[in-house]
Amino acid sequence: MALLNILRYPDPRLHTVAKPVVSVEPRHRTLIADMLETMYEAKGIGLAATQVDVHERLIVIDTSEDRNQPLVLINPRIVWTSAGRHVNEEGCLSVPGIYDGVERFDAIRAEALDADGRGQTIEADGLLAVCIQHEMDHLLGKVFVEYLSALKRTRIKTKMLKQLREEVRA
Numbered sequence: 001m002a003l004l005n006i007l008r009y010p011d012p013r014l015h016t017v018a019k020p021v022v023s024v025e026p027r028h029r030t031l032i033a034d035m036l037e038t039m040y041e042a043k044g045i046g047l048a049a050t051q052v053d054v055h056e057r058l059i060v061i062d063t064s065e066d067r068n069q070p071l072v073l074i075n076p077r078i079v080w081t082s083a084g085r086h087v088n089e090e091g092c093l094s095v096p097g098i099y100d101g102v103e104r105f106d107a108i109r110a111e112a113l114d115a116d117g118r119g120q121t122i123e124a125d126g127l128l129a130v131c132i133q134h135e136m137d138h139l140l141g142k143v144f145v146e147y148l149s150a151l152k153r154t155r156i157k158t159k160m161l162k163q164l165r166e167e168v169r170a
Helices: 026-041 126-139 150-169
Strands: 046-048 058-061 071-081 085-092 095-105 107-113 119-125
Touching (some): 026 046, 026 058, 046 126, 058 126, 071 119, 071 126, 085 126, 095 126, 107 126
Antiparallel strands (some): 046 058, 071 107, 085 095, 107 119
């Protein structure tokens, strides 16, 4: 396994729309293992392949308290959403240190392939529902800050670019 580089906002590659996985191959299993290791190391609860510069429809999630219940979703699609929505404070491994409110569906039902290429249906509410919606946005080339006002996005972009310059100097 290997730690992968997580792209940081405003990297334009984060806006790439991911392509469907045609068939689950051994390289996908390696990618899944690397993505899980990267997500756990970064203290995240979800990671989309887009965030590690792989533009295929694959996400990994683990919202469990003990961080021992990984969920793999390949070619995920939401097939049902609740009528209710609410604002949740979200963060993102691609936008470190930034948190803000984003409105999401309270509950969803998603269909996807698992790591072995078998179909699965996931009924989710609460944090898992938010996480699935957030990660699926990445597959569409959308970062959560795009739900925020133009002023907030500009401030976040400036802050991220400043952090990057400081890291390059260090």
